[in-house]
Amino acid sequence: xxxxxxxAAALAGAMIVSVTACGGQNGEGNTTAAxxxxxxxxxxxxxxxxxxxxxxxPTGPVELVVTTTFAGEDTNAQNYKDAVAAWEAETGxxxxxxxxxxxxxFKTRVITDFETGSEPDVLFFFNGAxxxxxxxxGKVMAIDDIRAVYPEYADNMNxxxxxxxxxxxxxxxxxxxxYWEAMFFNTEIxxxxxxxxxxxxxxxxQFKADCExxxxxxxxxxxxxxxxxxxxxxxxxxxxxxSPETHLEIPTSIDDANGQAWVAGMNDIKELYELGYxxxxxxxxxxxxxxxxxxxxKAAFLIDGSWKVGGIVGACQSDPExxxxxxxxxxxxxxxxxxxxxxxxxxxxxxxxxxxxxxxxRKAWEDPQKQAAAVKFVEFMTSDAITAKFAQHAASALKNxxxxxxxxFNILQIKAxxxxxxxxxxxxxxxxxxxxxxxxxxxxxxxEIVTGKVAAEDAVAEGLETYQNQ
Numbered sequence: 001x002x003x004x005x006x007x008a009a010a011l012a013g014a015m016i017v018s019v020t021a022c023g024g025q026n027g028e029g030n031t032t033a034a035x036x037x038x039x040x041x042x043x044x045x046x047x048x049x050x051x052x053x054x055x056x057x058p059t060g061p062v063e064l065v066v067t068t069t070f071a072g073e074d075t076n077a078q079n080y081k082d083a084v085a086a087w088e089a090e091t092g093x094x095x096x097x098x099x100x101x102x103x104x105x106f107k108t109r110v111i112t113d114f115e116t117g118s119e120p121d122v123l124f125f126f127n128g129a130x131x132x133x134x135x136x137x138g139k140v141m142a143i144d145d146i147r148a149v150y151p152e153y154a155d156n157m158n159x160x161x162x163x164x165x166x167x168x169x170x171x172x173x174x175x176x177x178x179y180w181e182a183m184f185f186n187t188e189i190x191x192x193x194x195x196x197x198x199x200x201x202x203x204x205x206q207f208k209a210d211c212e213x214x215x216x217x218x219x220x221x222x223x224x225x226x227x228x229x230x231x232x233x234x235x236x237x238x239x240x241x242x243s244p245e246t247h248l249e250i251p252t253s254i255d256d257a258n259g260q261a262w263v264a265g266m267n268d269i270k271e272l273y274e275l276g277y278x279x280x281x282x283x284x285x286x287x288x289x290x291x292x293x294x295x296x297x298k299a300a301f302l303i304d305g306s307w308k309v310g311g312i313v314g315a316c317q318s319d320p321e322x323x324x325x326x327x328x329x330x331x332x333x334x335x336x337x338x339x340x341x342x343x344x345x346x347x348x349x350x351x352x353x354x355x356x357x358x359x360x361x362r363k364a365w366e367d368p369q370k371q372a373a374a375v376k377f378v379e380f381m382t383s384d385a386i387t388a389k390f391a392q393h394a395a396s397a398l399k400n401x402x403x404x405x406x407x408x409f410n411i412l413q414i415k416a417x418x419x420x421x422x423x424x425x426x427x428x429x430x431x432x433x434x435x436x437x438x439x440x441x442x443x444x445x446x447x448e449i450v451t452g453k454v455a456a457e458d459a460v461a462e463g464l465e466t467y468q469n470q
Contacts, residue, residue, distance in 0.1 A: 054149055055371040062093045062373040064364070067110065068124035069356070072101035075310030076177070076390050078323075083389075087380050093373055099124075102307075114139050121364035122374050126356050127163045127173040128432040135167045140359045142170040150375050156384055161354060161397035173357025174382050177391040180352035180426065181232060181305045181339070182419060184312065188333045189300040193217035198337045200422050202347045204240060204268075207340035211277045214300045221277040223299035226269070229287040230446040232303040233272075235351055235429055236339045237265035243344035244425045250434055252468075254461045262464075266442060266449050266456035273450035283447040295334075303339055306352075309412055326410070336416050338423075352426040354397055358382060392417075438467035 070080035084095045098120060100106045107130055113119045114134040123140070125131060134140055143162070146153045154162075154174045162171045183198075190197060193214040198206070211221035224233055239247050241261035251259035272278065279290055279299065291308075293299040295315035302308070314320040316331040338347035358381060364374040380386065387396050392413055409417070431439065441454075441462040448454040 054375075055368040057372060058369045061091075062370055063096060064093065064122055064370060064373055064377060065096045065098060065120040066122045066124075066377070067113075067120040068097075068099040069102040069106065070124065071099040073311035073314055073320075074101065074307050075313075075392065077310070079389055083381060083386055087377060090380075091373070091376070093377075095377075117363075119361050119363060121361055121367075121370055122377055123359040123361065124176065124356060125173070125359060126432070127165070127175075128355060128428075129166055129435045130432075131165065131172070131359075132167050135165050135172060139362050140172050141362060141365050142172055143174065144170065146360065146365075146375065153375060153379065154382060156399055157382065157397045158399050162357070163354065173359050174378055175354040175357040175397045176382055176387055177396055178352060178354040178426075179306045179356075180350050180420060180423070181235065181303065181429070182336050182350060182416075183339045184294070184302040184304065184308065184334060184336045186294065186297060186300050186333060187335055188297060189214060189217075189219050193219065193300070195300075197335065198340065198347075200338060200348050202338060202340045204340045204342040208272075208275070208277075211272075211275070211301075215276060220279050220293060220299040221301060222272065222279075223290045223294035223302045224278055225282060225285045225287045225290045226273065226278060226450060227283040227447045228285065230269070230443055231431060232305075233269050234265070234442060234446070235431055236303060237268045238262050238430065239265075239349075239351065239427070240268065240340075240342035240345050241265050244349050244427045247345075247427050248430050248433065250430065250467065251460075251464055253464060254457055259460065259464065262460045263456045266460060269446070270450045270452070270456065283451075297333075306416065309336075309416055312412060313410060328411070332411055334412055336412070336419050338419070346424055348422055348424040350423050350426050351429050352423075353428045355428065355432065434463070434467060436466075436470060438463045438470065441466070 066084075068080060070076050080099070084097065088094060100109070107126070110119075110123070110125060111130075111133055114137065119134070119139060131140075143154055147155075157174060159171065162173070162175055164171050185198065187197065190210075193210075193216070195210045195213050198210070214221045224230070226233070238261060241264040242258065246258060246261075249258050251262055253259050254263055273282070279285060279293060282290070290299065291302070291304075291311065292315075294302045295312060312334055313323075313326065313331060316327050316334075317323065318325040318327070338350065341347035341349065358378045360374045360378060364370045384398055384400065387398055390396075392409065441459045442449065445454060445459050449456055449459050
């Protein structure tokens with residue numbers, strides 16, 4: 001039986017997404033934590049619990065409304081369903097599941113639910129700027145406040161790996177599993193084009209040379225919808241002109257070193273576009289369409305996140321909902337490696353960390369019938385065994401990460417674990433700090449940048465100005 005230690009604290013220092021930015025704002029229209037102190041004084045007072053004992057046990061079965069991102073092609077969608085079923089059977093309680101695939105629409109829905117008083121009892125959500133509004137409103141419970149009543153709450157987690165809020169530097173979300181972003185590739189296409197499998201020392205110069213061979217062989221080198229989802233190329237193109245030490249520093253203007261790095265990153269994407277390495281319809285295609293090009297053997301490379309493992313596996317099943325229909329030979333044609341590096345960023349310097357976690361809302365906390373059930377549900381979902389199952393090929397914040405049995409995973413998951421074992425650093429995604437309207441000029445405006453209708457300098461300058469004025 002082959003076992004490996006679940007990837008966890010080896011990169012502890014790098015796994016927390018930084019909450020420090022060089023700009024005057026931290027995320028979506030919010031001032032820094034220090035500047036928020038006075039304005040949040042009333043909310044902080046409201047967050048402090050004076051209770052010394054848990055609420056009385058409920059008189060009967062409890063119904064909890066739970067919202068998560070464990071849906072659709074997410075690798076853990078089925079794990080979540082199985083865990084919920086196990087908890088319901090163990091406790092007699094019921095979960096009303098309102099989960100949906102993570103997207104900007106989903107994020108907006110969650111924020112709106114809090115604004116209208118329709119928030120769930122328990123929420124699995126992002127712990128960066130996306131959560132600022134409902135934390136500022138005092139609508140979720142801080143971990144330390146819960147521990148004042150339930151001392152053992154989340155005590156199996158390494159607090160140093162739990163990202164603090166951008167609002168008040170308190171910890172709210174108990175992490176379940178981390179994420180990484182890397183480059184998937186189709187081995188069949190690489191072999192047909194005479195391209196060697198990329199490894200830990202892969203550079204952008206080598207990547208471009210390989211893309212030229214793949215293009216000449218009649219395949220599309222890169223699966224990406226630049227007009228719909230430029231996120232991953234935006235992130236790594238910028239990172240390739242920086243370093244792990246500077247990547248999370250948002251420029252003050254295009255005139256400083258980081259500002260120039262951002263401009264260079266946009267121009268690097270423009271160069272790849274001009275070389276014809278993206279799909280012919282990259283400016284009009286959807287992410288689903290270009291992903292299908294990759295899984296159907298029409299495109300060689302795909303930069304995406306750890307959650308995409310589930311989508312690739314599903315595409316290799318005759319029934320995406322039935323794991324028993326997996327075509328193992330088809331799945332074996334896919335692999336995952338590091339995004340090609342440039343300059344001070346080694347290919348093995350990944351974007352990743354622990355960016356989401358479980359929140360208990362104040363609404364559930366103040367309901368005597370739901371408080372204990374909500375706490376116990378989160379404890380169940382973040383237990384060592386469940387967390388290890390969810391983390392799989394990614395990472396966790398567990399103090400004592402258990403060994404995992406490779407026989408329980410498919411070949412792509414095992415390849416992902418091997419890839420992660422060689423990572424030299426994990427740095428958070430700077431786009432998680434650079435949120436809202438400030439991203440429009442370079443995200444939505446990517447087609448104009450790569451076609452030369454808008455200069456990269458102008459697009460970046462517009463975004464940074466918007467960021468500073470939020």
